[in-house]
Amino acid sequence: MLTSPHRSGRRGARALAAVLTTALVVCLLSLAGLTRAHAAPGDGSVSDPHLVYVGRWDTSSGTTAVAHWAGAYVQTSFTGTTVQVKARDAVNLHVSVDGGPDVFHAGVRGTVNLTPRPLAPGTHALRITYRSGDTVFQGLVLDAGARTVAPGAAPGLIEFVGDSITAGALTDRLALDSYAWKTGERLGMRHTRIARAGYCLVARSGCTGLSGQFFRTASTGAVDWDFSRYRASAVVVNLGTNDIGHGVTGAAFQAAYTAFLRDVRAKYPDATLFAVRTLKKRYVAETRAAVAARNGAGDSRVRYVDTSGWLTDGADYEDGNGHPNEAGHTKFADRLAPVIGAALNGTASASVRAAAPGQPGDPNIKFVGRWDTTTSSTAYTPYWAGAYYRVGFTGRTVQLKQRGTIDFWARIDDGPVRFYDDVKGTVNLTPAALSPGRHTLQVNYQVVAGSYRGDAVFQGLVLDSGATTFAPPAPTKLVEFVGDSITVGTTSSQNARTAYGWLIGERLGTEHTQIAQGGACLVAATDGCVGLERQYTKLNPNAATPDWDAARYRADAVVINLGTNDAGHGVSSAQFQAACSSLLRKVRAAHPGAWIFALETFRGRFVPQTEAAVRGAVAGGDSRVSFVDTTGWLGSGDLTDSVHPNDQGHRAIADRLAPVVAARIGV
Template identity: 35%
Template sequence: MSSTRFRAVRPLARFRAVRPLARFRAAILSASTVMATIGLMAVVTTHAAAAATRYEAETAPAVCTGTIDSNHTGYSGSGFCNASNAVGAAAQFTVTASTAGSATLGVRYANGTTTARPADVLVNGTRVAGATFDGTGAWTTWLTTTLTVALVAGSNVIRFSPTTANGLPNVDALDVDLTGGSTAGTGRPTDPNIQYYGRWNTADPAYYSMGWAGGYLEARFTGSTIGVRQRNAIDLFYAVDGAAPQWRRTVSGDVTLATGLTGGSHTIRIGYRERAGSYAGDPVFGGLLLAAGAQTTAIGRPANFVEFIGDSITVGQPNADRPFTTYAWQTAEALGAAHSQVAQGGACLVSQDCYGMMDWFRRSSAWVSYDDWNFATYQATAVVINLGTNDVGHGVSTPVFQANYIVLLERLRQAYPNAEILAMGVFRARYVTETRNAVAARTAAGDAKVHFVDTTGWIDAATDTSDNVHPTDAGHAKITQRLRPILDQYI
């Protein structure tokens, strides 16, 4: 997807006021700049209001992946962010919104080159837009480009991350104007109020497709009923207002989930059984079914996102109530973190006649044949790896395993520059030495955020698994008890 280009504009005092949201949404929907990216509210090239709050790039809690410099005049405050010229570098701001709603962001920057510098814009871990910072003519010439995004009430992390090795422009400050309350949503898959977790294919605006296992979505809505539109038969689970998940098995079409709800607003979480083995369900989301006159409103995202990479144990197979009985789901939930399970039954670490997750983790699902996942969609706070149980059956030698585990760790660092990475020794004690050595190699190379997790004694194969390999629900609960405090140290 090409980046939407934002026109550079002059300082905020000269901007005209933005039209009310209800008026410019229609114009935006008909424009070629509409983004199909999850979370995007609107992209505009006008504006900014006089009441904007300024956040300086050099002032904590702002983060600059690079240096704070003051060698080019014209900046505000005491300096500006000169981010590293690399993909994954960032200028990041933490801003506070008094209420949930749309906000106009004004990015004050200088680009003294003649080459535009594109970047991903992430809000609370979700990519909401692509921005292009055109040349300003000189490093001492500062311009402001604007965009409109949805913010939640309270703290919001806004991150600008370059998509080319040229890096970002010099970023001076971010001006934030909360322009209105939460925009009413329709509940369709493209509704910006719906928050998606995990790998989702959004190419078809009518049906977003869940990739891998453990994906889910959350939304806040009004009205007394809630339902979901499905395409073909699938086992889905849901939870209303934070209640325990419930199953609807083998459903399709328009599915009513709850009726008789009272009060102003409610929350809904929906997820699906993963497509795997002989089960060929259709894990797609076709939108929420709202009551007459009801709408969705903005809902926040947790500050932390944990990605679990593994095989059938991480998926939770063969247990019937996966994914929410797995150690991955339960550990993240216990820590109040968002999560995803990039895992597949039978997966290996090494791509040797097997789903080698050293390669496949870069894909949106196990059903695509090339590396199609855009890691700017979200950034994990932590990654937990549980791989090595199946490589023995594919003839992977210990030296090959260790070498490729190092490659996986390197690739994960490229994908998630700031994540804590936890490499678990597998429960069957296979390649444990090699896993530990791979972590040591990365630590010696200067990566201080990679950690080995010794799982010796966590579960008893005789009593905590169904077949000497796969943990029962009780076995997953035991793993959760051991993993939770370890992960809690890092997020």
């Protein structure tokens, strides 16, 4: 029995669209001023959705993309062995291929060959950075039959607001040598610079004021920027150096700074804002006061950054006007990155680790499941069953650092899954070197439970010299499976990997977690049976604390399969129903938008009580809860004993349950 709401389609709208001719559509769009050049994904044109524009770009024409402000860049991946970029006018740009160094192309125009030496066949990463604003990108030229591929998106974005210092003035590479660029790269985050030489905070006596111009598309002009194009995780403001020369009083500066922080908050409700003390120590008290005013207004995520002692006069500057040299910008980033990292990640060390590809804290490594990433900065521990991590890497080899003996499974690219039995130390995952290029790695550890006590920790990867990591494409949805040894996959050939939860996640193309433990009950029994109604909210199934931070991920669906073990531990029907209702409430609190499925246990235990708990949740206003009748899903040939499914049995469950989940979450 599966409760399902009525769904209505849009047949009328689709039928109308079907009879409209292409010419009519174009005509209507043109009249509305909305015509765009729509590109086929993968063709490298300006409108190709596989191109990621970072910064304030005007892509409205569909045939040219104009980069506004300094240091804007475009990212993608591509197949084939060569790539060229089309530039309308002479331009200076830097190009990085496969995470390599940024190669400078000076004053180039037309169709520019970015790979004079062809690459190895495969998929490659590309980043094109424009040194100055108001430059034009007109698309890519690829090999015959080649195409672009959506690049892995770095988590989060930092926006830096400032003047010539933030723009990297007087350094060799300008924006690419600035502390802003270096900080963003060090933290493994996307980054923008809304900065221009000579700009002030307050518009006064000919000085452009960023308190107003920040909200515009370009460094000049009055066209408003569409802030829905991206959302910043952090905004770093470094302004005030130039205002002193334009007669801005302390009171006027403080008032403008306070209002600016308020207005930035309105555009970025979730960002942490950092107000940096200028290197020339101008308007220090006023900057502090502006931060205090915003804090006093209830905005706790505005912080003052004291830069005292960060740079040394003379040695770290290009001139006497406060412009750092390249070493100075590096020192600035060395000090600023931990400050931002501490605010965004919870510890300062996390931001430092972010600069070390393949190590714990590398933001390009996606940890799926409940991992302890805070107890140790050098060893991340997965709890519960079926946790895994995924990362992209360049180069030809990869090794995994393991502290103690463990069993694990690893898969590189789309190759076969390989089992590593009782290994420790530095484990070579590529005894035969890979082809040069970009690769992906996924690793999951044997479930540490019962008699198996392996050392399941992640201590980092060893990559080739000069290689780096990247964030591979990742599913946008996640399904969580809550249960006991059946959900763990006990007695199946690869444990969690061959359990129905893992199989369904892979089949639906979603991330998946198994919040399950062998022998667990729903109710914490007096004889010691672990009760998942209590432990569901925990990081560790066998510890009272700490609680799991539910904000670390949000599930789109949660499948609960509990009750098989409770019957053997003296749990009464009334206790079970009350605990089931409580667990449904806890799951809803953790995952407000998820569809929750309560399964009938395959042995038919506590079925009326499970149904009653679901009915109670629905009656209480939670319409996204269903009871799933599993009668007849498993036969005698699907079990290794009277309880646990074998590989065939888990596949049979996945065959029946996957369509049920897919129908609810739209995959």
